[in-house]
Amino acid sequence: MAEKKKILVMVASPKNERSGTLIPTKAFVEGLEQNGDYETEYIFIDKMHIKPCRGCLSCWGREDGSCFMKDDDVPMIREKLINSDIVIWSFPLFLFSLPGQMKVLMDRIVGMVHPYMGQKLKEGANALNSHLHGLQFQKEGQKIILLSSCAWMDLDVVYEPIRKQFDIILGHEGYTLIACPQMRALDHRGGPRRLNMLREKYRKGGAELATTGKLSQEAIDMMQKPIFSEDAYVTLVTEFVTHMFDRDDNF
Numbered sequence: 119m120a121e122k123k124k125i126l127v128m129v130a131s132p133k134n135e136r137s138g139t140l141i142p143t144k145a146f147v148e149g150l151e152q153n154g155d156y157e158t159e160y161i162f163i164d165k166m167h168i169k170p171c172r173g174c175l176s177c178w179g180r181e182d183g184s185c186f187m188k189d190d191d192v193p194m195i196r197e198k199l200i201n202s203d204i205v206i207w208s209f210p211l212f213l214f215s216l217p218g219q220m221k222v223l224m225d226r227i228v229g230m231v232h233p234y235m236g237q238k239l240k241e242g243a244n245a246l247n248s249h250l251h252g253l254q255f256q257k258e259g260q261k262i263i264l265l266s267s268c269a270w271m272d273l274d275v276v277y278e279p280i281r282k283q284f285d286i287i288l289g290h291e292g293y294t295l296i297a298c299p300q301m302r303a304l305d306h307r308g309g310p311r312r313l314n315m316l317r318e319k320y321r322k323g324g325a326e327l328a329t330t331g332k333l334s335q336e337a338i339d340m341m342q343k344p345i346f347s348e349d350a351y352v353t354l355v356t357e358f359v360t361h362m363f364d365r366d367d368n369f
């Protein structure tokens with residue numbers, strides 16, 4: 119029997135198992151696994167021992183790009199990141215950016231991207247996949263997926279900083295962003311029917327990637343489509359924020 123390909127899910131929500139982002143993430147993984155070709159490991163970043171980067175950049179001088187600090191969980195995580203076929207970063211949007219724990223880890227693995235040696239972003243026709251770094255060392259054909267949830271609905275606006283950051287680091291075609299809007303309200307007020315609709319869409323998306331090796335723009339649009347109508351959502355969010363302190367699901 120052929121060896122299974124590896125999916126690594128990097129869970130960056132500080133809520134760990136209670137993360138709302140895990141709902142679409144797990145459904146996407148189920149879709150990916152449906153043909154039996156993949157096996158999956160979840161790493162909860164918040165539970166890992168990760169010291170902050172010291173800023174020396176000595177990793178870029180080492181042949182394998184590794185950090186000089188070897189006494190925490192980063193060397194183990196780095197090995198798994200390098201050797202996986204699909205890496206899914208599952209994270210909530212925090213202030214239009216990444217949760218702090220994920221950023222601390224990303225700084226520690228900066229040696230996984232090519233060093234900056236004065237290169238410039240290309241312009242015009244070649245600009246699309248132009249980047250300042252790009253990954254080195256990762257398994258051939260590896261796919262990187264950013265699966266992120268947020269509270270807002272206007273995905274183009276709220277994910278612009280993340281897109282810009284990853285376009286510059288990895289190149290536009292070096293990763294795929296799937297953004298899941300309205301997640302907080304869905305998690306707490308969606309009810310089983312809406313949550314199952316969401317799961318079904320993400321299962322379909324994962325299945326498409328497993329079967330075709332690609333994610334079409336149609337599949338991404340389908341996963342990203344808000345579940346609540348705009349009016350219903352505004353009413354819900356207003357109620358949610360107004361009664362923030364009356365609830366026990368708020369922890």
Ligand SMILES: Cc1cc2nc3c(=O)[nH]c(=O)nc-3n(C[C@H](O)[C@H](O)[C@H](O)COP(=O)(O)O)c2cc1C
Nearest residue numbers: 131137138139210211212213214268269270301302
């Ligand atoms: C500190 C903080 C900052 C946030 N910033 C944003 C934001 O900039 N835009 C947005 O749409 N949602 C924002 N949110 C909402 C979360 O992204 C949203 O609730 C997400 O679905 C939580 O996912 P999780 O349950 O997996 O942690 C923020 C939440 C927190 C706690």
